[in-house]
Amino acid sequence: MEEQREEIYESGTIGIIPLLTPYKMGKFDLSHRVVLAPQSRLRSYNFTAQPHAILYYSQRTTPGGFLIGEASGISDTAQGYPNTPGIWTKEHVEAWKPIVNAVHEKGGIFFCQLWHAGRVSNYSYQPNGSPPISCTDQPIKSEFHIDGSDGASFPPPHRLTVEEISQVINDFRNAAKNAIEAGFDGVEIHGANGYLVDQFMKDQVNDRTDEYGGSLANRCRFPLQLVEAVADEIGADRVGIRLSPYADYNDSGDSNPEALGFYMAEALNKYNILYCHVIEPRMVTQFEKLATRKSLLPMRNAFRGTFIVAGGYDGEDGNNVISQGGADLVAFGRLFLANPDLPRRFELISTLNKYDRSTFYTFDPVVGYTDYPFLDSNK
Ligand code: PHB
Secondary structure (H helix, E strand, O other), X not given: OHHHHHHHHHHOOOXXXXXXXXXXXXXXXXXXXXXXXXXXXXXXXXXXOOOHHHHHHHHOOOOOOEEEEEEEEXXXXXXXXXXOOEOOOHHHHHHHHHHHHHHHHOOOEEEEEEEOOOOOOOHHHOHHHOOOEEOOOOOOOOOOOOOOOOHHHOOOOEEOOHHHHHHHHHXXXXXXXXXXXHOOOEEEEEEOOOOHHHXXXXXXOOOOOOOOOOOHXXXXXXXXXXXXXXXXXXXXXXXXXXXXXXXXXXXXXXXXXHHHHHHHHHHHHHXXXXXXXXXXXXXXXXXXXXXXXXXXXXXXXXXXXXXEEEOOOOHHHHHHHHHOOOOOEEEEXXXXXXXXXXXHHHHHOOOOOOOOHHHOOOOOOOOOOOOOOOOOOOO
C-alpha cells in the first residue's frame, strides 16, 4: 500500500487524475478509485432484490470498478424501512444472482453490504410484531427518517441478552455465506449510521453494564466478534467494514469519536480484513470540510488495509485526498446515483447531472433510479 501511495507522489499529479489511477485491493485489481457507495433505494419489494436492479447496478459498473451494494438485511429482525433487500433466505440469494452476474459481466467487483437496523425499526417490520432489538432498551429520540417516519414511530427496543448477541453474530455469518453463494465478491459489514452495530459502539446509545458495554473495548466487542465470525466464514480477504464514528445520525452520538475511530482502526488489524470504509460527517463550509477531512488521518494511519473514505466528496476533494495519501479509495453516493458514468465524467472533467432528492426513496423502478442520463446517451 505504501508503495502505491509513493508511486502517485513520484509521478506527480500533473496530467494524472488521481481518482482514475489503478489500485490493488488485496486480490482485486481495481482500474480506478471511484467506488459506488452503498445506498438504500427502497425498490426491493417484499424485501427481495428486484430485476430492475440489474440495470441500475450495471449502469454504474466499469471494468475493474468497485461497487458496494445497498444495505441488505441479515435476518428477519434486521429491517427498518420499506422495500430494502434481504440476504437471509434462499429466495434472496436467487434474487441477487442475476444482478451480481450483470455486474461481473461488465468486469465490476461487487460487495454485498450486510445490515441490521437494530432499534431503527418498529413493530411492523419485526416477526410477530415483536419489538426491534438493540444493545439497549431505550428508544431513538425524535428525529425524521428516510421513510418519512419520526422518532415517535420507534418503540423501545428489546435489550439483547448475551446469548441473543451470539445468535445475531450467527445471522451475520449466515448472511455472509449467502452473499458469496449469490456470487458477490465479498461483504461489507454495515457498522455505521446509528444502526445495530453502531448502536453497540456509541456511548450515547450503549448503556450496558456487561462485557458488551462501558469501556471502548467492551463497546467494540460486538463489532469485532462480527468481523471475526464473518472473516472466518468467507475469508478475511473478502471482508470490509463501514464505520461512522463522527456521525450522530439516528440518535447515535459518541462523546469521543476520535478515540472510538482510532480504537476500531487499530483493533481491526488483528483480523487482516480487506478494508475499512469511513464516513465523514457532512460539512457545511469549506473550512470545516478541510478540518474534518484531516480528522480521519489517525484512523487512516492506524489501519493497515485499504482505507476508503466517503461523505460529500466531489471530484476535486476526491483527487486531493488520494494524492495526499489520505485514502486509497473514495466512495461516492449521491453523485454516483445521479451520474451512472461518474468515473468517465471525472476523466473528462465534465459537468455532472444534479441529483433529485425527491426520488431517492420512492419505490419507482425507473424514475430517479435508472433514468439518469449518460454523457453519451447511446450507452
Ligand atoms: C444508511 O446507512 O444510512 C442506511 C442504511 C439502510 C437504509 C437506509 C440508510 O435502508
